[in-house]
Amino acid sequence: MTSRERVTRFFGGNRRTAWPSWTTRGTTPLRWVKEGYPVERVHRKPGESYRLPDNTAAKVTEEGDYPEPAAPWKHFRYDMAGVGGWFDAMPKRGVDELLEETGEWEVRRNGAGGALKYWKNKSGTPEHIDFLMTSRKVWDREYRPCSSTWTRFAWTWRAPSGS
Numbered sequence: 001m002t003s004r005e006r007v008t009r010f011f012g013g014n015r016r017t018a019w020p021s022w023t024t025r026g027t028t029p030l031r032w033v034k035e036g037y038p039v040e041r042v043h044r045k046p047g048e049s050y051r052l053p054d055n056t057a058a059k060v061t062e063e064g065d066y067p068e069p070a071a072p073w074k075h076f077r078y079d080m081a082g083v084g085g086w087f088d089a090m091p092k093r094g095v096d097e098l099l100e101e102t103g104e105w106e107v108r109r110n111g112a113g114g115a116l117k118y119w120k121n122k123s124g125t126p127e128h129i130d131f132l133m134t135s136r137k138v139w140d141r142e143y144r145p146c147s148s149t150w151t152r153f154a155w156t157w158r159a160p161s162g163s
Contacts, residue, residue, distance in 0.1 A: 003079040027123045029069035038075065041065035057121075091143035112143070 030051060033039055044050055044060040050068060052058050060066065072078070088094060090111025099115055100107040109115045113132030133139055 003077075006079050029072055033069050038070040039067040040070045042068045092146045111146075113138075 029037060042050070042065065043063075044066050045063050046060050048060045049057050050060060050066045088111065092111035092113075095109065095111035097109040098106060099109055104121070105117055105119050107115055107117045107129055109132075114128065115130040116126035117129050118126045133143055
């Protein structure tokens with residue numbers, strides 16, 4: 001089965017017979033580099049950042065080419081690749097408040113009132129610390145007025161003709 005057939009069947013609702021490959025999470029490629037995974041040189045300018053092999057972030061001070069893990073979607077020839085276009089789906093858009101920070105983690109509050117603890121130098125599911133939206137009353141008073149400006153998208157995926 002080709003990538004096109006897998007993706008078409010998947011989005012066409014036939015999930016039992018076709019599951020396209022398309023994702024690699026977090027810091028996994030950085031670990032793979034230690035195990036022999038290929039790297040590519042990426043051109044960076046001063047002020048930009050890049051990841052060191054231990055997954056700590058470093059600021060570029062000198063323009064040049066820096067090693068980074070090869071893009072997994074290219075290396076493994078994924079059926080699909082993320083191309084951005086993500087949008088803020090929180091009731092209060094643009095909210096990302098830093099509440100607490102240490103050398104290893106940070107706690108951030110999002111637009112739904114959730115405070116989540118994230119690792120700085122490794123990936124993982126964030127720890128849920130606190131929530132401000134605790135009742136329908138709070139939703140109606142604090143969050144609902146913000147969500148009334150949402151633009152609703154109604155779309156249906158259709159396989160390209162000739163598939």
